[in-house]
Amino acid sequence: MDLHDLPKPKDLMDIDLNKPPETGWMNNPSVFKDGTYSYPAAGKNLKILGMPNPRQWAPTDEDWKLPENWQEIILKGMKERLEKYRSFRLFMDICVRCGACADKCHFFIGSGDPKNMPVLRAELIRSVYRNDFTLLGKMLGRFGGGRELTIDVLKEWFYYFFQCTECRRCSVFCPYGIDTAEVTMIGRELLNLVGLNINWVIEPVANCYRFGNHLGIPPHGLIDMWEFMADDVEDITGIKVNLPVNKKGAEILFVTPSGDYFADPGTYTCMGYMMLFHELGLDYTWSTYASEGGNFGLFTSHEMIKRLNAKIYAEAKRLGVKWILGGECGHMWRVVHQYMETMNGPADFLEEPVSPITGTKFENAKQTKMVHITEFTSDLIKNGKLKLDPSRNDKIIATYHDSCNPARAAGLLEEPRYVIKNVVNNFYEMPENTIREQTFCCGGGAGLGNDENIEMRMRGAFPRASALNHVVAKHDVNRLLCMCAIDRATLTALTHYWAPDVTVGGIHELVANALVMTGEKERTLDLRGEPLGDEEEDE
């Protein structure tokens, strides 16, 4: 290059950063930037599940290898669902575009991308609905807010429906109760019809379908893992906990997300359950068949939720238990609470759950026969059935992340807080507009918590992190508690990037730290194998 071609210093001052184009959202094609999308489902997994169009492809390819009549398939699928789900048709019809939901999505807040505004996310589908299913749209086309289902539109669906964690925060603010998470669910169902899905969802589904858990660990492998944890418990407490597996005639079947068997920090919560049940002398059982509380069917299709969920009741029946207890979980609770009874009920072979320790009847679980562990434990504490020494958790300054599904979808707001306040002395809430019903998502739910999607996750995680950093600065908070196995994994990444001095953990880990057990040796270590006291703090 000639010297005189170089820009003059004055020109250099005319900095013009690449501004986003102002062409209007309908015309902007999606850009699949690395780190912002999930890898597609492997063909072998789709085959296992009998799902359409198994093949090798990548979202960055020009040709997505769709069936020739993909448009027809999707429009037909839409028609069927508009007839089958009244909610879907309603959500398509009644949005007045008031914008109340627009700035409530963590992905929009963290990215500024308008297509992450819930109203626009739904509009991606609604525009096609208008075009093909309403008279006005058919007549007016684009002027009536309709648009044709082109390949670019389909690619946009794939990009943005796998950028929604189905957390339902937006629905809290909609005056009409429109639930964009449900629109996303239908959007994903439609995408599935032509073979557009992500491996992080479909592989766990395929594994769960065949082996009963997300990682596809066979029964002896599971038992091995549980024994391994029981050994750790023995090292710490001196007590060999009772570990009943597949025990016929037990009173209670315990089901929890398998993420907590295999990966820290979930494992500590899992050890916590074992210790609690042992101390209570509970007549319960683990199951190698219903070994997964999670249900990634929820992120696939209604049919798949049902298929995977059915195994819990089937196992309860096979073992002849009276009722089911569920561990700390997120979307498992949404499935149990909102779909289980309709899909696989009535569970008339089970009894209305009654705590064998306190005699409390869990009337709220009359239908499903399944109780959440924080309901169970808070009832124990309320009735004075546990000997607790919260000072064993004094090293921990905790805050609580309301995991979206149990909080927003199932209303479990007080029970976890009641338990936490009884087992830890230092507890501080994050700002009001970021907790309880308004809690911000971890950014990695609904199958988006995979490593290739890390940038998008960090965008979505930022609102939660900013609230967290507020209590870190104000109260020196060093532990982020949560009640969901996905959270325990995704929040760990969140803190790593946004708040590196904070560790993540479940509630029952702290319950077990504080639990004074009959015959235990003097406790010097917490469940993580770290000293209980402050010794190592001055390092």
Next chain:
Amino acid sequence: MLVDLLLENKKAIIKHWTDLTIDTYPPEGGSFMRKQKDPFANPVGAAITNGAEAIFDWVMSGSKDYSPDVVRRLDDIVRIRAVQQFSASDALGFIFLLKKCLRESIPEKMMNDQHLVGELLRLESRVDSLALTSFDIYMKCREKLFEMRAMEIRNRTSRILERACMKYGAPHDW
């Protein structure tokens, strides 16, 4: 003194700079970041606005060393932009926009004053040094993302691996 003149215009300069920075987002996102004042509802907007003021103050301060505050504020903004839909140059370009804002706030005719231009160049090199620091922060953030990806793949099955090693010995013995 140039600094006095710029300090008099502090509000306008900061507003100009935050506006230009926010303009790097799509218009709908930008207008939200400008309007919503609650820092927890709009953490990106808050980081940019609070950061801009702290950074401006440091540039004007003449202090040789970075204050912890200015580094933290810079980190706040860069950490966010490192995971957004930007190329590296677009992510960090916002720092240089401050130079543009400083220059444009000086009346044209004053630009003939040798002494004043000298002062301006001195301030601009302070902005440059911040830009270099933000490169470091940006790289650390990006490295961390890759480290996290590797860590996640490892952690997902950490217990299984640990158990396997206990039972069967370390992988090189298999």
